[in-house]
Amino acid sequence: MSLVEDLGPHLPYLRRYARALTGAQKSGDAYVRAALEAIAAGSQAVESSMGPRVGLYRLFHVIWSSATSPNDRGDDDGSQSPDPEARIRRIPPLSRQSFLLTAVEGFSNAEAAAVMDVSEDELAKLIVAAQREIEDELATEVLIIEDEPIIAVDIEHLVKSMGHDVTAIAATRTEAVTAARSRRPGLVLADIQLADGSSGIDAVADILDEFDVPVIFITAYPERLLTGERLEPAFLISKPFLPDMVKAAIGQALFFHPRAAHVA
Amino acid sequence: MMTDRDNDENAPNARSKSSPNAGEAKQRQRVLGERLREMFEDVVNEPIPDDFLKLLEQADEKAANTDDKSE
Numbered sequence: 367m368s369l370v371e372d373l374g375p376h377l378p379y380l381r382r383y384a385r386a387l388t389g390a391q392k393s394g395d396a397y398v399r400a401a402l403e404a405i406a407a408g409s410q411a412v413e414s415s416m417g418p419r420v421g422l423y424r425l426f427h428v429i430w431s432s433a434t435s436p437n438d439r440g441d442d443d444g445s446q447s448p449d450p451e452a453r454i455r456r457i458p459p460l461s462r463q464s465f466l467l468t469a470v471e472g473f474s475n476a477e478a479a480a481v482m483d484v485s486e487d488e489l490a491k492l493i494v495a496a497q498r499e500i501e502d503e504l505a506t507e508v509l510i511i512e513d514e515p516i517i518a519v520d521i522e523h524l525v526k527s528m529g530h531d532v533t534a535i536a537a538t539r540t541e542a543v544t545a546a547r548s549r550r551p552g553l554v555l556a557d558i559q560l561a562d563g564s565s566g567i568d569a570v571a572d573i574l575d576e577f578d579v580p581v582i583f584i585t586a587y588p589e590r591l592l593t594g595e596r597l598e599p600a601f602l603i604s605k606p607f608l609p610d611m612v613k614a615a616i617g618q619a620l621f622f623h624p625r626a627a628h629v630a
Numbered sequence: 631m632m633t634d635r636d637n638d639e640n641a642p643n644a645r646s647k648s649s650p651n652a653g654e655a656k657q658r659q660r661v662l663g664e665r666l667r668e669m670f671e672d673v674v675n676e677p678i679p680d681d682f683l684k685l686l687e688q689a690d691e692k693a694a695n696t697d698d699k700s701e
Contacts, residue, residue, distance in 0.1 A: 368690045370683060377682055378674045385673055386666065395679060402685035408692060450669065468656065469663030470670070490652045497655035500662075527648050610654065614661040621662055 369405065372418040379419075379471060380426060386466050387430065389455045401429045416480050423467070423481045434459060450622055456503060461496035464489055504620040505529045506552030509545055511569055512584075513537040513561035517605070521555055521584070524609050528616060539564035539572070546573045553620060555612075558585040580623035582615050 377398070384394030401422075404410035410428065414421035457465060460482070467478035479489040508530045512518040518535045525532055530553070534545035538560050546554070554573060556566040567590070570581050582601040601615050650658065 369686045369693075370690055373686055374683060377678045378676075381678060382670045382673045386670065391673065398682065399679070399685070402682055402689075406685045406688040406692070408689075450666065454666075465659055469659040470666045472663075493659065494650060494652055494655045497650050497658060500659075501650075610657060613654075614658045617658045618661050618665060622665055 369412070372414070373412065373422050376419045376422050380422060383423065383466060383471055384426065384430075386451070386454055386470060387462065389451055397430050397433070398426065400433075401426045404429060416477060420473070420477050420480055423471070423473075424483070427463070427481050427483070431459075448623075453500070453503060453621060457496050457499045460484075461492045461499060464492035465496040465500075468493065500617065500621065501529050504617065505531075506620060507531045507533045507549065508553045508555060509533050509542065509551035509573075510535045511537075511542045511554065511556040511560070511566050513557060513559075517557075521612070524612055525555070525616070528613060530616075536569070537561045539566070539569040542566070542569035543572045546579075547576070550577060551579060553616065554579055554581045555616075556581060556583050556585075558583060558587050558590055580619040582612070582619055584612065 380398055380401075381391070381394060384398050385391050386394075388394045388397065401410070405412065405425065410425050412418065412421040412425055454462060454466070463482055464478060467473045467481055468475065471478075473481065475486050475489050475493075479486045482489065482492075484492070505528075508525045510518055510521050510525070510532060512521060512535060518537075522532050522535065533549045533551050534541075536542035536545045539562075542556075554570060556570050558566040560566055560569070566583065566585070570583075573579065574581070580601075582603060584603045584605060584607055586605040588602050588604045601619050603612055603615055
């Protein structure tokens with residue numbers, strides 16, 4: 367087998383990794399090129415005991431980490447830009463790598479640890495640290511539209527456990543709109559069927575008429591959203607819900623929403 | 631399942647916040663990873679720069695020459 371055959375098929379993925387890591391295709395490619403030049407010059411060899419892909423990323427890691435300081439935050443200019451690529455770059459380098467290698471590149475913890483030349487324990491800690499960074503960065507104020515008090519308290523607890531504040535719990539469409547006007551939330555969690563027979567869908571539509579905000583519907587009646595309402599929400603969670611699913615959806619909604627408010 | 635253990639006092643917003651454990655962190659990151667893969671789909675599908683494969687070819691030729699000499 368030649369290096370072209372062994373490593374060539376992995377280069378598109380290494381380019382993706384380098385792009386996500388550095389924040390720009392050009393600088394990502396520059397690091398990939400430097401790694402390949404090191405192979406061509408014979409100054410670095412691909413160690414492929416865990417397969418060529420791990421070996422290739424490992425070599426890239428050596429090149430990249432020798433060129434960046436441990437505190438480097440990529441190409442981030444220090445602004446709080448809310449686009450997902452900028453969010454990635456605000457994660458410190460080692461945690462950023464652990465996150466990208468496992469969640470995006472699909473490496474197992476053992477493989478990612480080999481790429482980064484750390485123990486699996488250390489890798490697990492880096493992944494947790496990355497999550498803490500991501501959630502601190504996304505911390506915002508949440509409006510809960512929910513008419514069942516017990517469920518509302520459940521959701522409130524869940525939201526606070528992720529580091530968010532709750533601006534209000536609204537039980538009707540009118541309450542929701544009033545609450546959103548008096549304190550603009552960075553995220554809305556909405557039930558659909560509300561206490562006075564009003565609709566969470568209408569409440570959300572009213573709010574979205576006034577400003578842009580990510581919305582997650584949590585409902586026992588998911589079909590009401592699926593059958594031809596004017597809203598087409600990306601996030602729909604059925605009751606009874608699993609807390610982990612709601613947390614994952616919140617993280618996703620905030621991470622990818624262009625104008626998620628950041629509470630400083 | 632909520633846990634209140636290991637509150638990080640150094641966190642910028644240490645309300646009633648609990649740190650995720652390794653399993654929770656991975657699970658939440660997997661969801662983000664799926665979306666990021668969609669976002670970077672074009673990068674994976676576009677042709678790689680010409681010189682990338684040439685560099686690997688050079689390395690292959692070099693290795694082949696070395697093998698010849700050692701024989």
